[in-house]
Amino acid sequence: MKSLVVYFSRADENYNVGTVEVGNTELLAKEIIAKTGADEFKIEPKDKYPAVYQEAIERATEERRSDARPEYIGDVDIAGYDTIFFGYPIWWGDMPMVVYNFIEKHNFDGKTVIPFNTHEGSGNAGTYEKFAELMSGATLKGDGFNMSGSTARTEEGIRKLDEWLEELGV
Numbered sequence: 732m733k734s735l736v737v738y739f740s741r742a743d744e745n746y747n748v749g750t751v752e753v754g755n756t757e758l759l760a761k762e763i764i765a766k767t768g769a770d771e772f773k774i775e776p777k778d779k780y781p782a783v784y785q786e787a788i789e790r791a792t793e794e795r796r797s798d799a800r801p802e803y804i805g806d807v808d809i810a811g812y813d814t815i816f817f818g819y820p821i822w823w824g825d826m827p828m829v830v831y832n833f834i835e836k837h838n839f840d841g842k843t844v845i846p847f848n849t850h851e852g853s854g855n856a857g858t859y860e861k862f863a864e865l866m867s868g869a870t871l872k873g874d875g876f877n878m879s880g881s882t883a884r885t886e887e888g889i890r891k892l893d894e895w896l897e898e899l900g901v
């Protein structure tokens with residue numbers, strides 16, 4: 732069984748965690764990679780988000796308002812993978828628009844998809860249901876995994892992630 736971790740995560744100044752070099756979701760993604768040996772694809776927007784939190788917020792607001800599909804650098808052929816872990820932060824009660832772009836560009840039919848996300852209060856914000864709709868030909872495994880971004884930066888957070896991975900049996 733071949734696994735891939737696809738994720739989007741924004742470093743720099745962020746809510747509740749100050750200025751960080753590695754984003755919250757990326758920390759979870761890296762742990763999943765370390766524990767499962769999965770391959771990695773990081774969704775990197777061609778136009779990087781501003782490092783200043785308030786400016787990033789403004790851009791994300793505009794992208795949502797215009798239902799944008801921001802371009803990202805490179806791509807991955809998911810055909811060769813059986814299981815795809817899919818990670819992202821919650822932005823405005825939803826997935827960032829660049830994540831929609833990635834999902835719409837790929838065919839998930841027959842894949843096992845395992846979503847995970849970070850947030851600061853919204854949980855998964857109904858995004859797992861959106862996954863089920865957008866990837867109707869895929870099997871969603873488990874109930875997903877979500878955690879506050881600040882918890883993802885702690886040993887306790889990583890321990891919880893490891894427990895979840897063990898329960899999943901991957």
Ligand SMILES: Cc1cc2nc3c(=O)[nH]c(=O)nc-3n(C[C@H](O)[C@H](O)[C@H](O)COP(=O)(O)O)c2cc1C
Pocket residue numbers: 739740741742745746753754755756757787788791792819820821822823824825849850851852853854879880881
């Ligand atoms: C543009 C933007 C919008 C956000 N909207 C929400 C939200 O609606 N609900 C929530 O719980 N957290 C929200 N957050 C907080 C992020 O989900 C949280 O900080 C997350 O851990 C960031 O992950 P990252 O470091 O991987 O990018 C938002 C953050 C940003 C930058």
